[in-house]
Structure formats: structure tokens, C-alpha cells
Amino acid sequence: MSDLENVPQELPAPAIVIAYLQHLLVEKGLSDNTLSAYANDISDFLSFLANRSFPFEEVTDQTLFLYIVDVRRMGLSGRSLARRLSALRGLFSFVCREKFFSANPAEFLENPKFSRSLPEVLTKEEMTAVLDSPDCADRLGFRDRTMLELLYACGLRASELVGLHALHFDSETNVLRVFGKGAKERLVPVHAEAARFLTDYIAHWRPLFSPKEPALFLNRSGKGLSRVALWKIVQRHVLKAGVLRSISPHTFRHSFATHLLEGGADLRTVQLLLGHADISATEIYTHVQAKRLAQTHKMYHPRSQH
Numbered sequence: 001m002s003d004l005e006n007v008p009q010e011l012p013a014p015a016i017v018i019a020y021l022q023h024l025l026v027e028k029g030l031s032d033n034t035l036s037a038y039a040n041d042i043s044d045f046l047s048f049l050a051n052r053s054f055p056f057e058e059v060t061d062q063t064l065f066l067y068i069v070d071v072r073r074m075g076l077s078g079r080s081l082a083r084r085l086s087a088l089r090g091l092f093s094f095v096c097r098e099k100f101f102s103a104n105p106a107e108f109l110e111n112p113k114f115s116r117s118l119p120e121v122l123t124k125e126e127m128t129a130v131l132d133s134p135d136c137a138d139r140l141g142f143r144d145r146t147m148l149e150l151l152y153a154c155g156l157r158a159s160e161l162v163g164l165h166a167l168h169f170d171s172e173t174n175v176l177r178v179f180g181k182g183a184k185e186r187l188v189p190v191h192a193e194a195a196r197f198l199t200d201y202i203a204h205w206r207p208l209f210s211p212k213e214p215a216l217f218l219n220r221s222g223k224g225l226s227r228v229a230l231w232k233i234v235q236r237h238v239l240k241a242g243v244l245r246s247i248s249p250h251t252f253r254h255s256f257a258t259h260l261l262e263g264g265a266d267l268r269t270v271q272l273l274l275g276h277a278d279i280s281a282t283e284i285y286t287h288v289q290a291k292r293l294a295q296t297h298k299m300y301h302p303r304s305q306h
Contacts, residue, residue, distance in 0.1 A: 014056045017042060020094045029182045033159070041087035061105045064088065085109050119254035120245065127152060127255055129241035139208045140220075144233055146194075146201040147217055151234075151249055153194035154178065155256035155274050158227045158249040164216040166206065171199050180275040188273060257282070 021039055024030045030038070048067050049056055071081055085106075092106040122130065131148050135141035151161060160178050168177040174195040176188045190198065206218065215224025225233075230249055238247045257270050271282040 016095055016098065016100045017046070017056075017091065019098070020091050023094060024090075029184075031159070031181050031183070034181065037083065038087045038090070041084045042091060044084065045088060059092075059101075059105050061108065064105055064109060119258075120247065120251050121258045122243065122247065122251060122255045124259060126241070126243050127252075127259075130237055130243060130247075133237035133240045139205050142197075142201060142205045143209075143217060144237060146197045146205075147230070147233065148237065148252070149194040149197050150176070150190070151252035152256055153191050154188040155253045156188075157181075157253060158230050160275075161249070162215070162217065162225050162227055162230055165214045166202050166216050167214075168216070169198055169202065171195070171202075178275065181277075184275065184277075186272070186275045 021035065021042070024035055024038060045067060046056070048070060049059070049063075054063065068081070068085075071084065076084075089106045089109055092101065092104050095101045096104045131145065131152065134144040134148065136145050147161060150156060150164075154176055156178060157180065160180055163179060164176070169175075169190070170177075174190045174192070176190050178186050178188050180186060202216075206216070209218040209220070210222040211218055212222040213224045217225045217230075219225055219229060227249075234247065234249050234252075253274070257274060260270050260273070261267070267282055274282060276282045
């Protein structure tokens with residue numbers, strides 16, 4: 001299991017830790033990136049124990065407290081610390097379920113408090129300029145335009161876009177089959193304009209890349225694009241469109257959600273379209289709903305119309 005290579009070789013991971021990571025891979029179906037992050041976080045904790053010659057079998061809540069102090073001293077951000085604590089909570093919950101520990105030392109671990117910054121979002125005018133940036137007269141330009149259209153039309157993650165296959169699109173219903181985090185499948189409708197580009201790309205432009213892989217979007221060699229390549233393509237067209245802010249493929253996802261809410265969509269619908277397992281992940285966009293509610297209140301409440 002390659003992700004276990006992240007655990008330092010001089011620190012043989014306890015068998016229960018190996019079992020936990022295998023549990024995440026096989027039973028939870030976590031993505032490679034998420035599994036690697038968990039392995040790295042647990043590896044860091046094991047290093048902390050080894051540096052203090054502290055046996056894993058004797059970890060207590062006090063041990064975890066000392067670890068948090070040590071991590072904070074290193075200047076780790078609140079979000080990074082929260083991720084590490086999540087990994088440890090999951091680990092020790094599994095450890096107790098397997099009867100390896102009689103009590104859960106992570107039972108009362110709480111995430112640090114941190115403010116949730118609002119995501120960067122393109123205006124509708126900026127989005128139009130970026131979408132119009134590629135030159136659709138050649139295969140690379142048409143490919144880029146189709147990718148940008150899909151990022152915005154479906155709110156896709158970068159990994160979801162580069163993981164698409166041509167067969168994932170149903171041109172009869174204009175529905176795209178997307179595989180998100182943990183290989184969870186969801187169906188996302190594609191609006192008519194984006195579907196037109198996608199249908200044309202699959203039928204006429206993709207064959208010009210001499211495909212060597214089933215990936216929908218290909219590089220010059222006919223192989224699937226990487227997330228890094230997608231990021232570079234987005235950067236190029238954002239600059240060409242004259243948008244001088246820090247924009248990434250994920251900005252299209254934020255813009256998709258924000259523009260839907262501004263148009264009147266409800267939060268639950270946006271959650272389903274984004275593929276968020278928990279509504280709390282979607283609630284970062286509630287500022288849009290709050291703004292719309294305030295405008296509606298001002299427009300219709302009799303005491304506001306003065």
C-alpha cells in the first residue's frame with residue numbers, strides 16, 4: 001500500500017495504524033490524496049511519540065494535549081491543526097472499536113476556532129470574459145473552452161474534471177456522471193451551451209489528439225491532463241481575459257455555487273450539485289442567501305419601504 005510509505009521507515013507503524021489506513025482505503029473508499037494526507041498526519045504524530053520515546057500503546061488525552069502544544073509552537077495554521085486532529089480522532093475511534101484501547105484518548109479533542117474566509121468568486125462579467133478567452137479555431141483552444149465551460153457549468157473540482165471519461169456524458173439527457181471524493185458518484189445537469197461544446201468536442205475535436213487514454217481531456221500527446229496542467233491552462237486564460245486576481249480552477253466551483261444562489265437556488269440543491277456530503281461544507285455560501293434575504297426584506301416589508 002503505497003500511501004503507507006509516508007510513515008517514516010525508522011518508525012515502524014503499529015499494526016493497528018496500518019489496519020486503520022487500510023480500513024480508510026478499502027471500506028471508506030477515500031481518494032489517494034485524502035488517504036495520503038491522513039498517512040502524513042498520523043506519521044507526524046508517530047514521530048512526535050518516537051522523539052519522546054513514548055509508546056503508542058500508552059497514549060492518553062494528556063499525550064494528545066502535549067502534541068497539540070508542540071504543533072502550535074511550530075506555527076501550524078488552524079485549518080492544518082484541525083485536519084490533524086480529525087485524523088487522530090478517526091484513528092483512535094477505530095483503535096477503540098477494535099478493542100486495542102479500552103478508553104478513547106481523543107474523545108474530547110476539539111477543533112481550534114478559526115474564521116471562515118469567503119471564497120474568491122468571479123463576477124458574471126469576468127466569467128464571460130474568461131470563457132470567451134480561448135481561440136476555438138484549433139484543437140487546444142476548443143479543448144480549453146470546453147473545460148472552462150464544464151468547470152463553471154457543473155461546479156467541478158479539478159480532480160473531477162481531469163478524471164472524466166467521454167462515456168461519462170449522456171448527450172441524450174445532457175447529464176454528466178461525476179466521481180467525487182471517495183469515488184462517490186453524482187449526476188450533474190449540463191446546461192445547453194456547455195453541452196453543445198462538450199458534444200462537439202467529443203465528436204470532432206478529441207479524436208484529433210489521437211487518444212491513448214480514456215480521459216476526456218487530453219494533452220498534445222493524447223494522454224489525460226494532470227491537475228497541474230489544468231491549473232496552468234486556467235491561469236493563462238484568466239490573464240488573457242484581464243482578470244488580475246488570484247484565480248484557480250476551484251474559483252470556478254465557488255463562482256458556480258455563488259451565482260446559483262444569487263439566482264434563487266436553495267442551499268440544499270447547491271449541496272447536491274457540489275457533491276458535499278455534509279450541508280455544513282456548503283454553508284460557507286450562506287452570505288449570498290443572507291444578502292438576498294436582506295434585499296427581499298427591504299423590498300417587501302412595509303416598515304422598510306420609507
